[in-house]
Amino acid sequence: MTKPFRFCPSCSSGLPGRGEEGTIVCPNCRRHWYYNPSPATGAVIVRDGRALVCRRAFEPEAGKYDLPGGFLRVGEHPVDGLKREVSEELGLEIDVETSDLVLFATHTYGDDDTWNLSLCFGARLVSGEPTPADDVAEVRWVTLTELDDIELAWAHDREAIERALSTPSGR
Ligand SMILES: [Zn+2]
Missing domain, CATH: 2.20.25 (N-terminal domain of TfIIb)
Incomplete structure (x- = not known):
């Protein structure tokens, strides 16, 4: 608690x-x-019909997979915060806009009474190969079928990935 x-x-x-x-x-x-819940963002980065997922290096949910992204700073637009987080975590530049929002969800984060408000966006890779920072143990590009074999930290990430992968050109 x-x-x-x-x-x-x-x-x-x-x-x-x-x-x-x-x-x-x-x-x-x-x-x-x-x-209140803390606002956080996640990116479904799509390339060749696959979405990028990250294995979490730290608690909560260490060892499970989630979308790249993270918590917003005060005054930061969600899209700007998402671009910053993806750059810090993976060294990647992404193309993402407000209209790319595919899902939002509330969920607990570690403690039962610590809550997040997650905003998930479809995104396109502009440049770079993922280079994980220390809070990411490993990255994988997965199809929807391959998602069945990995354990996601938060169930709503699957729905976000499904929606982003089913949208033409990742939008
Ligand atoms: Zn006081």
Whole structure:
């Protein structure tokens, strides 16, 4: 379990427990500490009818496969965040636009009460061969059939891959 704040991160006053909907309101400075999912992005990079999947090097879900991508920074557009993450993780430049969104999903991330909001996009490879950074143990290009033989960290990744692979030219 992820422990809720016990002291206000803004003014250091003691805080009550999470209220309805999980929000905590500081009794001193009245600031609201929201309990929301963290936005993250994933790319279904398609080449020759195959999608790129990454084996996770770190927990949570170490050893299982997922889509390249990651958490957004504050103020970052999801498409820009996705391009940045794919570049950092794999050294790849991808072509992706807002209209390439194929799926969004909410799911737990490690702890049962830590939640993500995942946005998955179809994407085209612009240049480069995948060169995994340290948080990626291995990469594979897989067909839908080959997906049956690997264990995905998050079930919705399969649906995102199905949708991206079934769209002509990856769009
Ligand atoms: Zn406070």
